[in-house]
Amino acid sequence: MALIDIHHLFHSFYRYNESGEVAGTKEALRDVTLSIEAGTFVAVLGHNGSGKSTLAKHINALFLPSKGQVLVDGRDTKDAANVLLIRREAGMVFQNPDNQMIANVVEEEVAFGPENIGVPTEEIWERVADSLERVGMTAYRMHSPDRLSGGQKQRVAIAGIVSMKPQCIILDEPTAMLDPVGRREVLRTLHELNEKEKITILLITHHMDETIDADRVIVMDDGEVVLDDVPREVFAHVDELRSRGLDVPVPTQLAYELKKRGLELPEGILSEEEFVDAYMKLCK
């Protein structure tokens, strides 16, 4: 059984007028069916308002389905008794690092999750040390989160989830407020967690280049899943992605344009190296 199973999920937001009647509805998710296997690195793409955050919050039981079903590790999010268990299996990191930190010291911040789920004191210390080590922030243990760079703050936030020992981490645009260095730090941390700890990663992002190393890319548009495949296949649909308001990585786009003009380049080029290799082969 897959770790995350989503069956025909619908989600509507309601807008109310002054007298409390429903004045309008917005279907943020429409008939989403997905299943995510344990241990995979999944990237979710989509332009603003396509429903990515709404989907993420369903997996963490922050939202409940208007229609359909979400199962995390076999547990239905609709069952109130499951909520805490689900949140501890599927941790969530948000966009703004400042707005998700509770404590004044890094180590206490990382301890917040384990404290909430009632881990004994000695074990909390072990988990904090271990999680900080995993994200490479041990040296900042006693620092105030306010003094850290954006990338460091997000790594602390990730450590704060890792310390709950989840099977899955969902990250909602964790790099949107970071500079390129910070983005690279966070991405590297995520791939390490995925490879070494076998933690399932669900990364929501706007940056195409963050998705090329994923096992799977899901493209959303207007509340629906429109593409769902390995990166190479997804980025072969250059025209479709563009029509859905998304860019493709620069090498992919260059290869695509050259191909349209008659050069015999292979499909689905993702990185600069691949492009250079293919181009050199062509020149020979």
Next chain:
Amino acid sequence: MFKDITLGQYYPGESVIHKLDPRTKLSGTMLFLISLFINDKFIGLGLALLFLATMVKISGVPARFITRGLKGIFLIVLITVLFSVFYVNTGTLLVDFWIFKIYSGGLSNAAFIAIRIMLLVLGSSLMTLTTTPTRLTDGLEKGLRCLNIIHFPVHSLAMIMSIALRFIPILTQEMNKIQKAQMARGADFEKRGFLRRIRGFVPLLVPLIISAFRRAADLAQAMDARCYHGGKGRTKMKPLRYARRDFIGYLVLFSFLALTIVIRIMPYGY
């Protein structure tokens, strides 16, 4: 304008006073304040002053940090002193000028009250200077746990306090940012006059409050996502535990209180 907001005016140190359990310090401060109100003689205040001075000495906090708190209450002391100088008419008449009559009783009463208020402030300063805000909220949470039986939300209040402390620097920064953004568009914050300056605040406060609400919503969601569900079943990374020094501390405190009571019931003395 907001550069100098420093909260949790903690003075780092390694002294016994710093290391005391925050509950000991909280109840110590309470007992000290109570002792000030038990006192009705100068000799009692002298004892309190001696006690406080010894504690300050042990804590290693420089005197100028302790006395900094006095600046803020200068006006209150002044008003209280004036009231008691003119309203108390016991003892001998010292000055009789126009409508003003000053008696010796008024003067000594004024001095007594002034010293009492100053000791009050100095005593609480020592506590905040030697305890980090986090430890202080921890202490409050655990010390007031007994109030849970009457369903007083001790844990929630402590959580609110610590989150407020965490967000003060962030909101201060944000306020500076908003101010600069508005100055860049021609707003003038250097206006003279009390009312004008107050009015200058409004365009700062509105965006600040809106942003604070947004942050609060985000934070609430992040706390939910990390399994926060109130104080029930929650463990602590750094639980408070009384050490031997705390028992000695309590012993010293109660001896001090006992001595104060003795002085109070003594039939003679000033």
